[in-house]
Amino acid sequence: MALSLCSCAVLLASCRASADTRTGQADGYGGILRVQVMMEDGAISAVNILEQHETDGIGSRALDILPDEMIRMNTWDVDVVTGATTTSNALREAVRVALNASDTMDDNTGNPANRAGQAVCEGIGMAATGRVGPGKDDEDGQVYSFNVVFAHGTFDEDGRIVSMAVDQLEVATPNYSGASMPQFSGFPGQGGYSLWDDNTGKVVGYTEDSEDNYMQEIAAWTSKRARGEDYQLTSGSWREQMDAYQNMMVGMTVDEVETWFGRYFSAENGHPLTENSSSDADRARWEAFSDDDRARAADIVSGATMSLRDAHGDILTAIRRAWEDAQKGE
Known part of the structure; x- marks a missing residue:
């Protein structure tokens, strides 16, 4: 029984190490934009929109497109969607907060946007x-x-x-x-x-x-x-x-x-x-x-x-x- 309980504890610890769920939020065009980011083995496996108030057909396009890009590139720092810059940047910021990532963007993504570092x-x-x-x-x-x-x-x-x-x-x-x-x-x-x-x-x-x-x-x-x-x-x-x-x-x-x-x-x-x-x-x-x-x-x-x-x-x-x-x- 002790061995069985120990095995379960090891398995649970392994699960926590390989997968976790995080949340973050930022100010979008229409209000708070809140996301859930799921990680598996250190990689982004899902980006779910929990709350959003963006304009349908304009800002919503960024919410449809960018989560898949973030998963594919395994980063919050993806290119914005043309015509939906404000919502794109809000989603990027919410995911960055969820990941507790550095304020400095990753130059390897090729993102042409300006970068801001840590406030001094x-x-x-x-x-x-x-x-x-x-x-x-x-x-x-x-x-x-x-x-x-x-x-x-x-x-x-x-x-x-x-x-x-x-x-x-x-x-x-x-x-x-x-x-x-x-x-x-x-x-x-x-x-x-x-x-x-x-x-x-x-x-x-x-x-x-x-x-x-x-x-x-x-x-x-x-x-x-x-x-x-x-x-x-x-x-x-x-x-x-x-x-x-x-x-x-x-x-x-x-x-x-x-x-x-x-x-x-x-x-x-x-x-x-x-x-x-x-x-x-x-x-x-x-x-x-x-x-x-x-x-x-x-x-x-x-x-x-x-x-x-x-x-x-x-x-x-x-x-x-x-x-x-x-x-x-x-």
């Missing part, structure tokens, strides 16, 4: 911009607003982005039409400001000119990321699109991010270039793109379409300042 420094940057707008109220009163962008980045020894987290505070005068917009009427003693009412669709007087209202307005301010699903863009929320951009920047230096922006984004409005770009200059740039450039541009818009630098906020400057701040601490 971090910094915080801020960029504030004022705006005359957006628009006017029903009495032709001007709306004013300002945007403050905050960026926190970690960087490797070569200055490549290991992680980037961006949030933004937008505040407008109370005659702006939008219930979720943080508002500022001015300082006490200035008479208040025209107040918009969403129910009637017009200005209904003035905000209260008091210290209490001043304190309450500021206490109610919340960031674009915290506004979540209340801050919807043409495709997805601000938070989802910013997450997509953050994932795209991983592995680039800040100089490379700005070069990437200069090549694939409009100089006029900061949005990614497409064949349907609004200006003649932007359409001319699109027409001059090679097939490879158009594929890269398609990768960008598959994850995000909002501007990185315009009247809504200067995200790139905040990222640049985060890198400058990180260098001070080295």
